[in-house]
Each structure stands twice: as C-alpha cells, then as structure tokens.
Amino acid sequence: MAVIGGAETPARKAKWALLDVVVVVYALVPVLWIVSLSFKTKGTITDGNFVPREWTLDNYQEIFTTTEFVRALVNSIGIALIATLIAVVLGTMAAYAVARLDFPGKRALIGVSLLIAMFPQVSLVSPLFDIERALGLFDTWPGLILPYITFALPLAIYTLSAFFREIPWELEKAAKMDGATPAQAFLKVIAPLAAPGVFTTAILVFIFAWNDFLFAISLTSTERARTVPAALSFFTGASQFEDPTGTISAAAVVITIPIIVFVLFFQRRIVAGLTSGAVKG
Amino acid sequence: MECPARRGRRRGALLGVALLAAPALAACGAQDSGPPTINLYHAPEQNLQTVVDDCNREAAGRYRIVYHKLPRDADGQREQLVRRLAARDTELDVLGLDTTWTAEFAEAGWIREWTGETKAAAARDVLPGPLESARWHGKVYAVTKNTNVQLLWYRSDLVDQPPRTWSEMIQVAQRLAEQGKPSAILITGAQYEGLVVNYNNLVASAGGRIVSEDGTRAVVDDGAVRALRVLKDFATSGVTNPALENHKEDGVRLAFQAGDGAFQINWPFVHPATKAGNPDVFRNMKWARLPGVDPGQPGRATIGGANYAISSYSRHPGEAFEAALCLRNPEHQKFSAVKDGVPPTIESVYDEPEIAEAYPMKETIREELKDAALRPVTPAYQNVSTVLSTLLSPPSAIDPERTAARMRTELQDALESKGVLP
Amino acid sequence: MSIVRTPSAAEEARGRTGRKPSAGKRAERRLAWLLCAPAALVMVAVTGYPIAYSVWLSLQRYDLRFPAQREFVGLQNYVIVLSNQYWWQAFWVTVGLTVVTVAVELVLGMALAMIMHRALVGRGLVRTVTLVPYGIVTVVAAFSWRFAWSPNTGYLAETFAQGEAPLTDRFASLAIIALAEVWKTTPFMALLLMAGLALVPDELLRAAAMDGANAWQRFTKVMIPVMKPAILVALLFRTLDAFRIFDNIFVLTGGAQGTSSVSILTYNNLIRGLNLGIGATMSVLIFLAVAVIAFVFIKVFGTAAPGSDREGRR
Secondary structure, rough: OOOOOOOHHHHHHHHHHHHHHHHHHHHHHHHHHHHHHHEEEOOOOOOOOOOOOOOOOOHHHHHHOOHHHHHHHHHHOOOOOOOHHHHHHHHHHHHHHHHOOOOOOHHHHHHHHHHHOOOOOOOOOOOHHHHHHHOOOOOOOHHHHHHHHHHHHHHHHHHHHHHHHHHOOOHHHHHOOOOHHHHHHHHHHHHHHHHHHHHHHHHHHHHHHHHHHHHHHHHOOOOOOOOOHHHHOOOOOOOOOOOOOHHHHHHHHHHHHHHHHHHHHOOOOOOOOOOOOHHHH | OOOOOOOOOOOOHHHHHHHOOOOHHHHHHHHHHOOEEEEEEEEOOOHHHHHHHHHHHOOOOOOOEEEEOOOOOOHHHHHHHHHHHOOOOOOOOEEEEEEEHHHHHHHHHEEEOOOHHHHHHHHOOHHHHHOOOEOOOEEEOOOOEEEEOOOEEEEEEOOOOOOOOOHHHHHHHHHHHHHHOOEEEEEEOOOOOOHHHHHHHHHHHHHOOOEOOOOOEEEHHHHHHHHHHHHHHHHOOOOOOOHHHHHHHHHHHHHHHHOEEEEEEEEEOOOOOHHHHHHHHHHHHEOOOOEEOOOOOOOOOEEEEEEEEEEOOOOOOOHHHHHHEEEEEEEEHHHHHHHOOOOOOEEHHHHHHHHHOOOOOOOHOOOOHOOOEOOOOOOHHHHHHHHHHHHHOOHHHOOOHHHHHHHHHEEEEHHHHOOOOO | OOOOOOOEEEEEEEEOOOOOHHHHHHHHHHHHHHHHHHHHHHHHHHHHHHHHHHHOOEEEEEEEOOOOHHHEOOOOHHHHHHOOHHHHHHHHHHHHHHHHHHOOEEEEEEEHHHHHHHHHHHHHHHHHHHHHHHHHOHHHHHHHHHHHHEOOOOOHHHHOOOOOOOOOOHHHHHHHHHHHOOOOHHHHHHHHHHHOOOOOOOHHHHHHOOOOOOHHHHHHHHHHHHHHHHHHHHHHHHHHHHHHOOHHHHHHOOOOOOOOOOOHHHHHHHHHHHHHHHHHHHHHHHHHHHHHHHHHHHHHHHHHOOOOOOOOOO
8 A cells, every 4th residue: 555656666566566456356257147148059058157158149149139238338428428518517626616616505405415325216216207207308318318417417417626725726826926927727636636536437437327217218219319228127038027138147247348448438538636646557 | 006186298498397297197188988998917928918809898897807917927927916915006907917816915904895795706716726715714805816836847757657746756857867868857946936836835745744734833843844854855865956055937948948847836837938949858748646755645736826905095896896807717827828828717718628738737736736735825925935045055055954944934924024034 | 645736727726816806717617517518417407307306206105006006105205115124134135245246346446556557568458358247238248157156057156155056145145246347347447546556656655665555555545545535536436336236146146145235125015016106115224224324434534535625735
C-alpha cells in the first residue's frame, strides 16, 4: 500500500503481478462459469463441469438469429448511452452548484435527491406506468431514459459534488494569474481534476441503466424499447418448465462486452489527477 | 394504449422536445386501415406463432392476430397483464391465463363472460377437469387452451410395479436405499407453487379440502391434515434428495436424469427431455398414475395448463372470441401438443395418431384428467399459494396439527386480503 | 490536516459582501439555480407523483382484486405490518445481510481500490476486470450461482459440498446470498474509493513518510481524511441498495429457509398479492428505515456530506 515513489524493481513488479492474478481470479471465476455454460451443449450443460466437455456455438447462433435479442441489444446500447450522457451533464451542473456555490434550496435539492434514491422502486413502477401511458411514453426509448436519468441523478450529484469539493479550485485562479484565459484555465487545470469523478459517475450510471430489469420489464411491451435484461425473460426453453440456461448465458456474455468496452474506454481517465506526475513518472 | 397523434420527428435543441419527439408508433400506423388487430398475450411458446399465422390465414382478412410474448415465469405474466388491465388498457384482446387465475380476473371484471354460441363452442368435447378451470361462480370466463397433469415416473430397472400409495412408495424407496441402489423420491419441494401442487395432489387424494367450495372460508379439514402427515412422513423417512427444499421442475428432472432417484413426480415434459438428456435412464423410465393416500384410492392430480380469455376492455370482442377459438381448435391443439409439449384439452385430439406417437403416456394422462383436482378456486388464489408454500416449507418441519391450525388462521386472512402475506 | 485550501467561491462571496446579498451574491444564486433546475425538474417530474401516491396508498385499505372494499384507514396498515412476525423476521434478515455485506465490501473494496490505483503492472487490466462483476446482469449472475451451488449441475456444490444442498440450509443459504451480493457489488465500492484515492496528493504522502509516518499511519491520517466524502457516498449508496436486496434472494432461495428480505415481502404483498395498501406501507417503512441509516451516516461523517454548512472544509 502506498509506498511512495519506490523504484519499479522486478521484485515489486512480481508482487503486483501476483496481486493482479488474485484480483482477476476473484472477479472472473464466476463469470467464466457463465461463459462455460454458454458454450456447453444442451446435453452437457447440467454436468457440473467447470470446463465444457463438448463445445458448441449453438447458443450464440440461436440468440443472433432472432430479432428478439439483436433489437434488445440496440435498445440497450442506445438507451444506456443517452441516459448516461444526460444524467452526467445534468448531474455535473447541479453538483458544481452544490459544491461551489451558496444558494438557498441547496439542502432541499440534496434532501430530495436522497429521498428519490431511498424510495423502493418497486412501488413506484405502477404509478409511473400510468403516467407514461397517459403521455404516450410507454414502450418508447424516452419512457426508459427518463426514469434512468431520474434514478441515476442522486448518485451522480452525490458522487460529483464529493469530488468537486476536493478539487483545489485556487489552481484555476493561479492559472489565470499566469496569463491563462478562463477557458484555458478551466480546460487545462480544472477539467483534468474533475475527470476522475465525472468518468467514475459515467461508468456507474451506464452500468445502472444497462442492468436495470424492473423498469425495463414494466415500462415496455414490445421489441421497440425492450432492453436486454428484460428480453432475457422472454427466451423460450424446450418446454414450459425447462430454463433456456444456454441461451441466457450466451446473452449475458454478449451484453457484458459493451460494459467492458465502456469501462476500458473510461477507466484510463480515472487517473490520479493530482498525482499523475508523481506516480506515473 | 391510445395512439398518440403523430408528431414530427424534428429534433429540437431542447432536451424535452428531443425526448418527446420519438414516439412515432409504427404499430399505430398499421391500424389506420385494414382488418382489426387482435392482440394476443401469452407466455413464450416456441411454435405458437405458426398457429397464429394459420389462424390469420383462416380469418381471410376479418382480423389479424399479433402474438405478444409475456415473460417466461407465471408471476411475471400475471404482473404485466394485471398492471395493464387495471389501467383499462384497450390494446389487450386475447389473454393467455394460467388455470388458477380465472376467478381472480373474472371477479375483478377484467375478462368477459362467454355466452350463447361461443360458450357452447368453448365447451364442445372438452375434458371435464380442464373445463372446470375456466369457470367461476357457474359462469364460463375462458376457453381451454392446453392442460397438464403430473405423473409418477419410475425406473423399471429398480422397481417392478409402480406403487399405489405413498406409504408403499416410501417403503420401496427405503428398501432400495438399504440395497445401496438409487432410491430417492424426487418432488418439487422448493418454496413455490410446485410445492403447493404436490400438497394439493395429496389433499385431493385424501378426499380433503383446503378452502370451501365458494372460496370464502379456510377449511383445512381432516383430509388436508392427513395430507400434511404424508408430506411430513415422506420428508423425514430418508428417501428424499438433499436438494428437496430447493428443487423445482427442472431440478427434479435433472436429478432423475442423472440417475439420482428411483421415482419422480413431474409433468410430461420430462419424457422428451430425458430422452434427449440421458438415453440410458430413459430406457427404463416408466410412468403411472400418481400414488394415493389411502389403499384402493388412486392418487388425484392437480390440473395445470392455460386458458384463453377475452379482455373486458377489448375493442374487438367479436373477433377476439373467434380468434381465441381458432387458436385452440382441435387441429391447433394437436399441433401445439406435438410441437410444444402442451397436452390437449379436447378429448378427441387424444385419438389422433400423432398424439399417440408424441405422448406414449396419453392414456394415463387421460385417466388422471377424468378425476383431476383443481387448486382452491378463489379470486385470492395467489395469496393462498403464498401462504401455503411458506407454511409447507420445509416439509420436514411440518407439525400436522399445528401447521393445520396456522393454515386455518393465515389462509382466512389471505382469502379476505387482510394482514401481511409472508 | 494541513492541506492548503482556499475559501470556496461561496465563502469568498460572503467575505466580500458581509450580510446583505450583493449583486454578486444574487448572480451566484441565479447561476446555482440555473445549474440545478434541470436535474431538480427531471427528478421531481418523474418521481413526485409516484412517491406521493405511494404514501397516500399506504393510508388505505386497497386490494386491486376487491376494489369495492377500498377505504381510508389512517395508520392501520402500519399497525398491521409492524405487529407482524413475518415483517420483523424479514427486517432482521435484511439488517443482518446489510451490515455484513456492506462491511465486507468496504474492506474488500478498499483493498481493490488500492490495487486498481497503485498497480505497477496491468493496471488497466485490473481496473477493467474488477468492474466486470458489477456489469453482469444481476439476475443472470444470481441464476449462475444457484446453478453452481445445486447438486449435480454445479461446480461449487461438487467441490465444496458433495452430496449436500447448501441452498436448503438457512445459514448456508444466507452465506451464499451474502457471497453473491458481495461479489456483485464490491466493484461499485472499489470504483468510488479508487476515484477518491485519486484525490490524495502524493506530495502529502511523501511528506508524511518523511516525517516518519508508517504505512498504516499514512493510510489513516492522510488518505482517509481526504477520501472521506468518497467513502461517505460509497457507503451511503451501497447501504441504501443493500437494504433493498431482492434479486439474489429471489433467484437463490425465493425467500425459503427464513431468508426473506423486506423487499421480497413487499414484492409478495404488492405485486403478487396485489394488496396496494399493505405493499405501499411496506415501501414507506423501508424508506423510513433507509432514511434513518442515511441520517446516521451523514451525522457520523458530518461535514463530508454535500450541502453541509462548513462547505469545502475538512
């Protein structure tokens, strides 16, 4: 932990590599189990073996031959991206005000957003359904995007304001004194410092929207807006009582890939803003 | 759902406009002209679309059925239907209902009564048990789509004669265990509807009642107490699978298929599934009627399956009734029985050669259907089921008299929708 | 703590103007409201009516199947729920699971955050891989755990519990539920804490090291204070979510073996039972319980909370 400025000796590298392995095993073994299920044949899926005895691509083929899954994938990507973008923009604006400005109603805003985060969503679904039907939003993209923004905003505002408060804003002034324009000061000094918080929030909001089942199943009725987590419960098994374990696993594997891409893209920006020079050398 | 007026797709700079501009409903455009659309809501069934296409051809332009899938699990199906019916959604026409929902939907005024000509057509040649599941307070509220009953499946390499009663079956299993052979009796013992079905089988076999005939009082009579005793005896006699309290239909099937049991009580889907899954076990897999509680009294089986009902808020009821009848006519019942493994409710269909091929156990199914048992008929059936499954789980902890006493009080509350469900 | 800090804009404004709102102050307010308005509008527009409606329902006897019996009953539903043994059993199971899972997640999350933040090799890999569990659809993850712990079909049951069925035992079931929950949500904690770590100035750590502080002292005296707001947010939101645990229990045991949580109970009454009155009452009670937790956290963390008076000060 936090050894400062130590040399990158082979021994220390080995130690880190070992830690990496531990983390990877911890995080991935249960995932590999799902991957394994997705490659098993119908006959061997229940054999309890961690590694498939017979490999097949049937499950993947099956989910991509119907529009059911492909359409849901498109919906998921679109809805989650739009919701994330809007929630992060709105959240950043509000969090900046909360962290930096003094205004009456700040506590009310903080309180209301916490209240929204705390109320059990299961009891909000039916009234929301009624509203959306009345407005023609039921079973549309906006019909899901709006609740996702709403329920992501409290977390976004809290996370972002927690980070904004820790930013040494005096640096901005210092930059200006050094002759930078306000825009330059913001872009060169403040934005990099704010980035870890913003991208952390973006990842969390994206995953929240991506994984939601409750709203997706309750506020959609066709392939028009149904996202993948909801679509999974429409997959058919060989009969009423048999679960389509193989295809569900395959779908779960496929929809984890965008998450990985998204995280890969954003995690690079969560570098230590203040310490980037010191740590990375 | 009302179709919103078509809006321009101009994307305004404002967020609100951008969000509200999207719903240009493709489905709505299609409704402007042409035959009325009949929206069918039913559980996912792999080949139901073929049936729908067939009926659309037959309708020759009078209506067009669109099949909307409901989620796989029964609770999810009911949740979606109820939410939309409670909101008086006019976009629902034909509803695929589990047999236990008839009373609830009828009492709430969500589905239409079948009268006159359609009523007669709905009852024609239908087996009595399934027919009863479409009625509430003497009126018909649905047409039977398919039925289902559990059978006793056993290994003929281990057991010569299928046992007639539970006590006999437990003895046979204990003897097999002593010989070190596969011995377990596999049933759906998890805390859910499957456990209630098992208990209901036992209560009916013992000639008992859980709830009064009019669905207003919790009875839990002597037969129901004896059924509790059988369940308790079974669970504590050392012939269960360790996973009993977590087993649902497919878990039971898989354990049997893996050679871990001598008996299983399960729906007919296990026949094709085991055939594909483990031909060795399948070779010796035989079936019989469910065992009874008393000697000389065959076991009675609980009816499963699905019915079609017509939404009270449908704007095309005439076409909807017609469509529902087409979707489950003898030819289509035969098709679904063979393709999707759902046994028919129309008696004559059982005489078709294709059925004999797909359902070698069809005579046993038919026999069980003749005196099949319904689950308690009440609008509050979901409450009853939740209470029963909680009090019955785990079966080994049943104390017949005490459990029955709790059932009486908690079921009475559940029937009146008072108090808290577990 | 001696990090150099300057007054926030708010404090500057106050210092410049004294008591009376000056033009600058009014401009600041206007800007703040403008910035907050969109977020506030969306949140209130989407949830205002549903929340108010739920509270209103909790004061009524209202079962969707018996609409004729609908009536206003005041607080009677609350009396019914709070005097019910199922409620209290589920309540304590929920409290236990929340405390255990959040505590484990905090420790594990902190360790993961350190690794994600400091790893000399494979940092990108570790950061991405760590987040994968959080990205898997909860229901699928839960189902795969159930499959893995079932005799015959699962590698975990075959390895650790041959011939047994852990999900039929109360303690084992609760442990598996907690395991599934911890595995799934630790990344959330780790990510937030890692972002908090990014704010700890290295100069400060180096200075502390030179003053003779050992690793543990640097952790508690330097890092924790800087990370306090991030820890608060992570703990707060994790606890709120943990208290409403549903998917894992629903799939793994369905609430059998005494593993029901308050959310499972709410689902059974509200969605399956269609008893809107009792279901709404439970929702409000869950909300109140969570509100108490949030209040305690914010009190404990004091000024780290957003909107607290000593803005920007530690």
